[in-house]
Amino acid sequence: MQPKPSPLYLTGINQHSSTETIQYCTYVQPIEYNQLMGSSEISDTLAPHTAMRLPTTSVGPYYYLQNFETVVSWVLSRNRDLLLSQEVDILEEFPTLPLESRALLVRMMMRKPTVFRASKLCYDEIGPAEKAVQPLCARGWVEPDGLLDLTQLFALLTRQELVAAFAGLLPGNGRKRDWLAELQPRFSQAQRFSEWYGASNDHVYSLLRMPLCDLLRLMFFGNLYQDWSEFILIDLGIFRYETVEFTDVSRAFRTRRDIEDTLQLHRCREHLDTAEAVSGIVDELLHIETDNAWIARRR
Numbered sequence: 001m002q003p004k005p006s007p008l009y010l011t012g013i014n015q016h017s018s019t020e021t022i023q024y025c026t027y028v029q030p031i032e033y034n035q036l037m038g039s040s041e042i043s044d045t046l047a048p049h050t051a052m053r054l055p056t057t058s059v060g061p062y063y064y065l066q067n068f069e070t071v072v073s074w075v076l077s078r079n080r081d082l083l084l085s086q087e088v089d090i091l092e093e094f095p096t097l098p099l100e101s102r103a104l105l106v107r108m109m110m111r112k113p114t115v116f117r118a119s120k121l122c123y124d125e126i127g128p129a130e131k132a133v134q135p136l137c138a139r140g141w142v143e144p145d146g147l148l149d150l151t152q153l154f155a156l157l158t159r160q161e162l163v164a165a166f167a168g169l170l171p172g173n174g175r176k177r178d179w180l181a182e183l184q185p186r187f188s189q190a191q192r193f194s195e196w197y198g199a200s201n202d203h204v205y206s207l208l209r210m211p212l213c214d215l216l217r218l219m220f221f222g223n224l225y226q227d228w229s230e231f232i233l234i235d236l237g238i239f240r241y242e243t244v245e246f247t248d249v250s251r252a253f254r255t256r257r258d259i260e261d262t263l264q265l266h267r268c269r270e271h272l273d274t275a276e277a278v279s280g281i282v283d284e285l286l287h288i289e290t291d292n293a294w295i296a297r298r299r
Helices: 030-037 063-082 085-096 099-110 134-138 150-156 159-165 176-183 210-221 228-235 256-273 278-286 293-298
Strands: 008-013 020-025 115-117 142-144 204-207 241-245
Touching: 063 085, 063 099, 063 210, 063 228, 063 256, 085 210, 099 134, 099 204, 099 228, 115 150, 134 142, 150 176, 159 176, 210 256
Parallel strands: none
Antiparallel strands: 008 020, 020 241, 115 204, 142 204
16 A cells, blocks of 8 residues: 655745745644654644645646746755765756756656657647757757557557567557556567668657666655656645745755655565565665664654
8 A cells, every 4th residue: 555645745945034934734733844844843833734725826828848847946955965966966957957858847747657759748848849859869868760569569559569679579459458467578678769660750769768767756855756747736826835944954854865765765665566575675774874864753
């Protein structure tokens, strides 16, 4: 069973002061907030409230990009010391990309797969995906025509396209999952999309830096169960959020080791959800030695 996502939202520097602030949803209980952030310094200042619904408001066409750039700016200003130098360079380079390219990258990040057909990347505010993706390929964010295993290929192609791609090997009717099971023993090696289906006029692009994007989410939200779609609750005014002071001692992650330990805990949770052997997961947990009280409680 998945843990209940924490309704925590962070912001950057307050526009009207130099104080670092944190926003939290009004239905968060004080003890939940302190457990998440590993700090008890503001427990007496927070009080439970009932969530308040507000009138829906419109958002701009690049709202998702603005939210992502807020996260990047916040992490760089607050947790730069926890990032590797290469990660800092990549994040600082991001704003130099063309607007449409940055927007396309965030659109791709917000979707579940990491491999996309250009024909499916259709956004009015971005325009032609083939043009917007080129700077992303040049800067190492996206790989064109990368290697795909058979499962990834089946997720991209329609039944009709699969029959054409594997001419003579598949019947005209049947279920994709049955076809996949039948073909997997014969096609165990990954190939490029252009090799799998050379007759297609479409192009395929793969995201390359999802671990870094996940790292941003972890450092911002304090977990990996919340994703970029959480921001829409704020953008549309569905909930009211309060702002309280957020000092250095409130940081959940103090060292890079804290981050690595938290990522390992998340992997253990994923293994448990997929019904892997509990004994192996317990052994992995026992090897996590931390002096971070917040991480220790989560273990």
